[in-house]
Amino acid sequence: MINGQCLCGAVTFKVDMPDDHMGETRYCYCSNCRRANGTAFSANVPVPVENYTLLTGTDAITEFESSPGTQRAFCSKCGSPVYGKKVDDPGHIRIRLGTLDQDAKATPVAHAWTSEKPAWHNIDGYLKRFKESADGTGGTPK
Numbered sequence: 001m002i003n004g005q006c007l008c009g010a011v012t013f014k015v016d017m018p019d020d021h022m023g024e025t026r027y028c029y030c031s032n033c034r035r036a037n038g039t040a041f042s043a044n045v046p047v048p049v050e051n052y053t054l055l056t057g058t059d060a061i062t063e064f065e066s067s068p069g070t071q072r073a074f075c076s077k078c079g080s081p082v083y084g085k086k087v088d089d090p091g092h093i094r095i096r097l098g099t100l101d102q103d104a105k106a107t108p109v110a111h112a113w114t115s116e117k118p119a120w121h122n123i124d125g126y127l128k129r130f131k132e133s134a135d136g137t138g139g140t141p142k
């Protein structure tokens with residue numbers, strides 16, 4: 001069991017995954033992730049909705065449709081991004097690894113949307129790079 005929370009602590013949640021392993025993580029450089037997080041990229045991991053439990057803060061959460069069919073939820077008090085949801089993938093909730101309390105076990109698998117990567121950030125390392133989505137929905141490895 002891994003717990004997570006927003007910066008102010010109003011929103012808390014838990015994720016129950018085998019061996020506390022969160023799964024496959026994609027570093028996403030799309031302009032929406034950059035703006036939503038204020039950083040070069042977002043460390044996103046889709047977990048099955050049945051493994052995710054919101055413990056507190058339902059009233060503090062605001063959902064924002066950043067693109068058609070994609071909801072980004074953030075804490076209205078402190079602004080932390082707490083999850084994302086996609087209409088075309090209702091079985092998963094996308095959490096941001098940085099909101100987890102403990103060191104999360106996750107397997108980085110790809111850099112996504114490198115076509116929108118800011119010039120001031122360099123990607124190092126061996127992971128596959130995709131100019132667009134790395135979810136297997138039209139991404140183009142480069």
Ligand SMILES: [Zn+2]
Pocket residue numbers: 006007008009010011075076077078079080
């Ligand atoms: Zn908060």
Ligand SMILES: [Zn+2]
Pocket residue numbers: 028029030031032033034042113
């Ligand atoms: Zn993104």
